[in-house]
Amino acid sequence: MDLTGMIQNPVEDQNSEQKLSKEEYAALKKQEREETWMQIDGQAQSVFRDGASLQKFLDFMAGQYNMPKVPNLLLLYSQNPEVKLVKSFDEWKHDRRSLRTGVHGYTYIIDTKYEKDGEMRSGYAISKGYDITQTKGRPLEERPQKDIHTLLEAVLKNQNIRLQIADNLPDKIQAQYIPNQRTIYIRNGMSEITTFHAINRELACAALDQHDGNYARNRVNAQAFCATYILGKRYGVDVFGFDLEKVAGIQEHGQKDPQELRLFLNDVRTAAYGIRGHIERNLREPEQQFVTEDTFTVGESEKKSPDKGKKSKNEPER
16 A cells, blocks of 8 residues: 555654754754844835835735734745745644645744743744645635625724714814724714725724823824725725825835834734724624523513412402
8 A cells, every 4th residue: 555645744844953962953943043033024124115015915914814923924925925824734633634745834933832940931933834725624614705884883893992973073084093082083974985994094093002191193103004904905895095105115115123114013913903803703793682591580480389370268359
């Protein structure tokens, strides 16, 4: 019996690292980390080269399902902008999906826990992951496209910040978050698409308010704008009017310190993915229906006692 192609092991696990001395192994891992962060920083600068470059990366962020950390987003994007869902070999095995023959994994960062001096500490390691296109198994459920009215309902429902219609907003103000009132004021009567984008922009601003008294709109405007674009792209809402060249210019077309650029993108991620999570929860929530409850009713019981309905001996006739 030919077992070729039936035994599944990640190609990357078959290496000679075990033959290295402890010092050689440590030096190899240090070099690997340094090269990985150089790749991440280089990609961060490249993302802001111009508006078109930034738009492509935000499109990539919109399509991601489980990779929330900015370094990993940059790292995976630099290797293949088409990846959608990257997991480890063991995670795909747990999902009952196997690797296709001959695939090679993508480098990404995983969190680790280790013990030192009797204490548990957090760290990270450079590992390999595989995109869903590199696996085979039962097809995943397609995510149905929702109409704009349904999306608006999902955005507005159960918000943890006050939303209020305002008929006296200044000209050209579609909606605005007022931090000291923790309220978003919204102009009524706009188109559904404009309303969707305007509310998401202000929700993004609110998400970036640390409530420490230092909130300034001009420090979060660009991040909120990018987050709004991601949400529009994610849910198929028209994003034609978004000009991302201005954002690239604010970031000096990638000439700023890479760490500062990563912090900017982390703000974008925090706002966009937080609002996305709220929308997804509401889209999954079933309609509330009335159901009868026999086991845990409260108040006076309606159950008749054996003597209920019988007249007491002392009860007079009516």
